[in-house]
Amino acid sequence: MKKEKVKLIGKPLKVELEDPAMVIEWPRTLVHHHTYGQLSKFFEGLKQGKLFATLCVNPDCLEKKLWLPPRADCPDCNQPMEWRELPQPVIGEIFTFTRVEYPGEGIELSTPYWQIDVKIPGLCTIPKGYLLYGEPHIGMKVKAGFRTKKPTNTILDLYWIPLEKKLKK
Numbered sequence: 830m831k832k833e834k835v836k837l838i839g840k841p842l843k844v845e846l847e848d849p850a851m852v853i854e855w856p857r858t859l860v861h862h863h864t865y866g867q868l869s870k871f872f873e874g875l876k877q878g879k880l881f882a883t884l885c886v887n888p889d890c891l892e893k894k895l896w897l898p899p900r901a902d903c904p905d906c907n908q909p910m911e912w913r914e915l916p917q918p919v920i921g922e923i924f925t926f927t928r929v930e931y932p933g934e935g936i937e938l939s940t941p942y943w944q945i946d947v948k949i950p951g952l953c954t955i956p957k958g959y960l961l962y963g964e965p966h967i968g969m970k971v972k973a974g975f976r977t978k979k980p981t982n983t984i985l986d987l988y989w990i991p992l993e994k995k996l997k998k
Contacts, residue, residue, distance in 0.1 A: 834962040835988070839937025842982040847873070853982045867901035870912055875986040878975040880919050882952065883910035894953035898984075919973035920992070921947035924955050926965040937985065945989060947971060958984075963991040 845862065846852040851869035855861045865872050874881040882895035885903035892905050900910055924946040932940060943960040961974060970992040980986045 832962070835942040835959060836939045837937060837976070837981065837985060838939050839981060839985075841979050844982055851982070868899055871899045872982060872984075872986075874914070875975055875984075876977060876980040876982070878977050879917075880915045880973055880975075880987070881912050882915060884913050886911050892953055895951055896954055897949070897952050897956045898954070915949070915951075919949065921949040921971055921973075921989075923960075923965050923967055923969045923971060924948040925967065926960070929959075937981070945971070947989060958987055958989050961988045961990050963994075965991075969993060 843854040844851060845854055847869075850867065851865045851872055853863055853865075855863050871881050880897070881899060882897040883899040883901075884895050885892055885906060885908060887903065887906050887908040890903055890906040890908065892903070895913055895915075896904075896910065897915075899912070902908065903910055926943050926945045928941050929936075929944050930941045932938065932942075938959060943963075943965050944957060945960050945965055946955045946957055948955050960971070971989040972992050974988045974990045976986040976988070
């Protein structure tokens, strides 16, 4: 496995509209105009180096932890969710990982790279991401990093940085 950092090989997506919801121009064979709708705050936060999740505030709902990726409505009770910013630095641990060699269309990262699932305290979900550099292991502590300079306006603006070196046996 290569030792250098995973590099973004795509181009930042153009933001066409920011209010009332973020709309990006996502060029493919045909130009697709995609809206993030009620989840725009999440992608705006990434550009600012902030990680937002959502919380169901319905007192009758059983789930009281945060959702990341965020949801506009609670999957359990179908009520509107509220935004919460995760405190910095966002630290998690690798729950599982896989080496990606052929990512398919739309993932504009150099290959191979490590796709990781990150367990973060206080979340009811285990979000996916990618390791910027290094070699992962289950339980490895990682810290959220953000592409705030030349953001892509996609989930690729969130990456994970190792906080430890793998112990050699």
